[in-house]
Amino acid sequence: MSLGIFPTSEVLFRGGIVGTSIAYYLSRHPNVLGDTSVYVLESSYIAAGASGKAGGFLALNWHGPTTSSLAALSFKLHEELATEHDGEKKWGYRKLxxxxxxxxxxxxxxxxxxxxxxxxxxxxxxxxxxxxETTTAQVHPFLMTNALISAAQDSGVNVTIAKAETIVRNEETKEITGVTAVTRSGEILTIPATDVVFAAGPWTGTITTQMLGEKAAGGAANIIPSxxxxxxxxxxxxxxxxxxxxxxxxxxxxxxxxxxxxxxxxxxxxxxxxxxxxxxxxxxxxxxxxxxxxxxxxxxxxxxxxxxxxxxxxxxxxxxxxxxxxxxYRPDSSKTHLPVIGKIGDGLWVASGHEVWGILLGPGTGKVMSELLLEGKEKSANISSLRP
Ligand SMILES: Cc1cc2nc3c(=O)[nH]c(=O)nc-3n(C[C@H](O)[C@H](O)[C@H](O)COP(=O)(O)OP(=O)(O)OC[C@H]3O[C@@H](n4cnc5c(N)ncnc54)[C@H](O)[C@@H]3O)c2cc1C
Missing domain, CATH: 3.30.9 (D-Amino Acid Oxidase; Chain A, domain 2)
Structure with missing residues (x-):
């Protein structure tokens, strides 16, 4: 894969349902201009973690007040995605x-x-x-996550199989300029980036602490494996x-x-x-x-x-x-038991900790993250209780 230096770019960690949904909705956002590139960095393969091995059950109204808005948005988006991409056939979407x-x-x-x-x-x-059938549905999560990333790739999203290691910054301004990553065969890559979204499922806490230090990782540091x-x-x-x-x-x-x-x-x-x-x-x-x-x-x-x-x-x-x-392993949210979605620093974002509901909440999280990144605030769901 050739890597260019782009005026703006988002690097999303990683290829689970959450990172994939963010890439998908970014690629379809009207503010994505020719000079914005979106990278998905995945250390194993797409949907190698819980996003490929979950049950894939979706429920509209099994959620408390803090996540009900995101759940309602997500339940609706699952149906829309299935209609747009023939999800019934491609990933076994059905109401049940x-x-x-x-x-x-x-x-x-x-x-x-x-x-x-x-x-x-x-x-x-x-x-x-x-x-x-009005309140519960299901998907095959491995097939869905892979279908979403394919649709995102068709719209220009780049996927790189390598493990993210460090954030690269401009020595003088300290602004983020990229991320280094290493393949399993030991090749070291640098991907240009102005914004980095940590969506690494149960690895999120460890990886943000290693890459940023515990203090700068903020709410992301509390995401732990189940x-x-x-x-x-x-x-x-x-x-x-x-x-x-x-x-x-x-x-x-x-x-x-x-x-x-x-x-x-x-x-x-x-x-x-x-x-x-x-x-x-x-x-x-x-x-x-x-x-x-x-x-x-x-x-x-x-x-x-x-x-x-x-x-x-x-x-x-x-x-x-x-x-x-x-x-x-699920990404558990050790402090709040709620997903953590939003900004943790300049150019640094987190979308993780979805515990038992990541397959349901993935699309809604992708949509609101695309709004946060490209418009500065979320519009489609109320996530005020989920900020890092
Ligand atoms: C048994 C089980 C059943 C479940 N059933 C359901 C269900 O029915 N409905 C529901 O809504 N939810 C369900 N869940 C929860 C759901 O699976 C998770 O919440 C969701 O998959 C989390 O998605 P994610 O994208 O955050 O993380 P993951 O799917 O874990 O993806 C994270 C990705 O990050 C990659 N990664 C990690 N570190 C790096 C790095 N340094 N560089 C690059 N890539 C990296 C990993 O390889 C992985 O692919 C279930 C969970 C379990 C365990």
Whole structure:
């Protein structure tokens, strides 16, 4: 890739849903003139982290007052993006019904069968609606993030696979002039930049502290990795249909402990399963592509899957190696538990800490960041409680 010196340029860290959405909306902003270049710097590959391995569940009204405006904008933008880029086909966007399942096989509660969803096993306990096609939807996050970056590249955004290392400044004025980055083969690159947006998911706190020092990193320094989260994706036998029902479950397990698995059947006929509350403190590696799943995590997910899904839909897939096992880390916001979006210094910005809602909030964050960068203030959503 050849790098030019441009009068103005934005470098965005990194190729997760947040950095990709910022690049996408910058590339479409009316104030982007011929002399503005947008770079996405990604150390592994696009959507190598949580943005490629999340469930992809979207909810309109599950949010508190501080993020409800950004969530409403994002939910709307997801639909608009799907319409504009054929997201139904390209990244499995669809609206769906969401159910809460509470199950305790030892209780005296009656047995409930979920209507119109044969794949869900009978529940000893309760089933309640949590959302319908007007309030909940889903995407395949890896496919969506990659489709967005392709659309951004078609509009001139540059993508470089290298790990950002240092901020380069003019020795006299101290203004930012670029970012150095190193490829995995050791090549050192300098990318010209006037503005740098840190959107490095769970790496944001470490990277901003290393590159800027803790004080200058400000609110960005508080973004830390969550525990490692393992997920699996299984394919039921061809003849078995999965209906569009997302499930949030609270289960009493055979040993008396509780499990909180989530199930997302996808239009590609696969079933994604992850679970809250499976503590796994394996530290975050330096590169997203080096994150590996936990075998214990897989074992627990299989156990939960066998309780919630009828065995005809599982077949012998769990005994084979024929399903996806993966893991990722959320960007947690250790001080506020809210995303952190805005300016941390001259030419320095942060957009991270989206915790469990980064796939939903990615597009809205991209849109408001494009407004902040190119117009000086956000217009599309109220993010006043989310400033660094
Ligand atoms: C199991 C699980 C399920 C989830 N399900 C959902 C869901 O259903 N709905 C929802 O809305 N959210 C969900 N989330 C949350 C969501 O996945 C995250 O909030 C979101 O993906 C964060 O996106 P990001 O772009 O901030 O970070 P990431 O996706 O982590 O991207 C950061 C990128 O930065 C790169 N990077 C890091 N350091 C550098 C560097 N120095 N130089 C260059 N690049 C660098 C990394 O390689 C990575 O690709 C889930 C999370 C988990 C863990």
């Amino acid at each position: 019904v969401t159910l809460g399942i509470d199950s305790d096989p030892n209780s005296n509660d009656g047995v409930e069968t979920v209507p119109h969803a044969e794949w869900i096993a009978d529940v000893v306990g309760s089933v309640e609606p949590l959302g319908d 525990n490692r989260s393992t997920s699996i994706v299984v394919s039921p036998p061809e003849s078995r249909e999965l209906t569009p029902h997302a499930l949030f479950c609270t289960l009493v397990l055979p040993d008396g402990s509780h499990g909180q698995p989530e199930f997302y059947p996808r239009p590609d006929r696969t079933l994604y399963v992850c679970s809250a509350g499976m503590s796994d403190q394996t530290p975050l590696p330096e590169y997203a592509e080096d994150v590996v799943h936990s075998e214990e995590g897989v074992r627990r997910l299989k156990e939960r899957l066998r309780i919630v899904v009828r065995k005809e839909w599982i077949g012998d897939v769990l005994e084979s190696d024929n399903f996806i096992r993966q893991a990722c």
